[in-house]
Amino acid sequence: MTDAATTPAVELRGVGRQFRRRRTSLLTPAPVVDAVRDVSATVARGERFGIVGESGSGKSTLLRLICGLDQPTSGEVLVEGRPIHDQPARRLRWLRQRLQLVFQDPMGSLDPRMRVRDIIAEPLVAQGKHDNEARVVELLEAVGMSAGDAHRYPHQFSGGQRQRISVARALAPGPDILVADEPVSALDVSVRAQVLNLIDEVVEGFDLTLIFVSHDLSVVRHVCDRVAVMRRGEFVEVAPTEQLWTAPQHPYSQQLLAAVPDLHAALAGRTATDLARDVERALGETP
Ligand SMILES: Nc1ncnc2c1ncn2[C@@H]1O[C@H](COP(=O)(O)OP(=O)(O)O)[C@@H](O)[C@H]1O
Numbered sequence: 052m053t054d055a056a057t058t059p060a061v062e063l064r065g066v067g068r069q070f071r072r073r074r075t076s077l078l079t080p081a082p083v084v085d086a087v088r089d090v091s092a093t094v095a096r097g098e099r100f101g102i103v104g105e106s107g108s109g110k111s112t113l114l115r116l117i118c119g120l121d122q123p124t125s126g127e128v129l130v131e132g133r134p135i136h137d138q139p140a141r142r143l144r145w146l147r148q149r150l151q152l153v154f155q156d157p158m159g160s161l162d163p164r165m166r167v168r169d170i171i172a173e174p175l176v177a178q179g180k181h182d183n184e185a186r187v188v189e190l191l192e193a194v195g196m197s198a199g200d201a202h203r204y205p206h207q208f209s210g211g212q213r214q215r216i217s218v219a220r221a222l223a224p225g226p227d228i229l230v231a232d233e234p235v236s237a238l239d240v241s242v243r244a245q246v247l248n249l250i251d252e253v254v255e256g257f258d259l260t261l262i263f264v265s266h267d268l269s270v271v272r273h274v275c276d277r278v279a280v281m282r283r284g285e286f287v288e289v290a291p292t293e294q295l296w297t298a299p300q301h302p303y304s305q306q307l308l309a310a311v312p313d314l315h316a317a318l319a320g321r322t323a324t325d326l327a328r329d330v331e332r333a334l335g336e337t338p
C-alpha cells in the first residue's frame with residue numbers, strides 16, 4: 052500500500068516514444084524518429100514542473116504520453132502511482148478526472164458550435180452530473196469571467212478569454228493535475244501575463260500539480276518551481292527554475308536562456324502605444 056501523500060503525482064521511468072516515418076524508397080528501411088528518449092523524472096504533488104525546449108524537441112509527444120493519449124514504446128508512465136499505459140477505457144476515465152489539459156490553441160480545442168456553458172459542463176456530463184448550472188457559474192467566476200458569458204459562443208471572445216474558458220473546462224472535473232501545452236504561445240504578449248497569472252492562481256487556489264510546457268523559458272519561469280530542459284527527445288538538465296535562470300549548467304540550457312526575451316522586461320518596457328499596436332496586429336492576423 053502506498054502512502055497517498057508521498058506518492059508522486061507523475062513518475063516517468065525511462066520513457067521513450069519512437070515514430071516510424073514513411074520510407075522514401077523500397078530499398079531503404081523506414082526511418083525511425085526518437086521523439087522521446089529514455090526520459091525519467093518524478094513530479095511531486097503540488098509541484099509546478101516546467102518542460103522547455105525548442106520546437107520539435109518532443110515536448111508535446113511527452114505530454115501526450117503523460118495524459119494517456121498515446122503510449123510509450125519503452126518505459127512507463129505512472130500517474131498517482133498507477134501505470135497508465137495499456138489501460139482499459141475505464142481506467143482512462145479515472146485518469147481524466149485526475150488529470151486535465153489545456154492546449155495552445157483555444158480556438159482549435161473549443162467546439163465553435165457549443166455554448167460556453169456546454170463546453171465547461173461537458174466533463175461534468177461525462178461524469179453523469181447533469182444538474183451543473185451552479186458549478187458552471189462557479190467555474191466561470193474562478194477564471195475571471197461572469198455568469199452571463201455562459202450563453203455565448205467561443206468566437207465571441209478574445210484569445211485570452213477563450214483560454215480562460217479552456218482553464219474553466221479543465222477545472223470542471225476537479226482534477227489534481229493540470230497539464231498545459233504552450234497555453235500562452237498563441238496569445239498576444241499583452242494578455243500572456245494575465246493568463247499566466249490565472250494559471251498561477253488556479254494552481255494555488257485548487258491545490259493542483261502543474262506540468263507546463265513552453266518553448267519559452269521566460270514563460271516557464273513565471274509559473275514553475277522546477278524545469279526540465281528538453282532537447283532531441285531527452286531531458287538534458289532538470290533544475291530549480293531560479294538555478295536554471297541564473298546558472299544553467301548544460302550548454303543547450305545556456306543557449307536557450309540567451310535566446311529568450313524576458314517576459315517581465317518585455318512587459319515593463321511597453322507603452323500604451325505598443326500595446327495598442329499589438330492589439331491591432333492581433334486583430335489583423337485573425338482570419
Ligand atoms: N504522430 C507522429 N508521427 C511521426 N512523427 C511524429 C509524430 N508526432 C511527433 N512526431 C515527431 O516527433 C518529434 C517531436 O515532436 P513534438 O513532440 O511535437 O515536439 P514539440 O512539441 O517539442 O514541438 C518531431 O520530430 C515530430 O516530427
Ligand SMILES: [Mg+2]
Binds near residue numbers: 110111232
Ligand atoms: Mg508542441
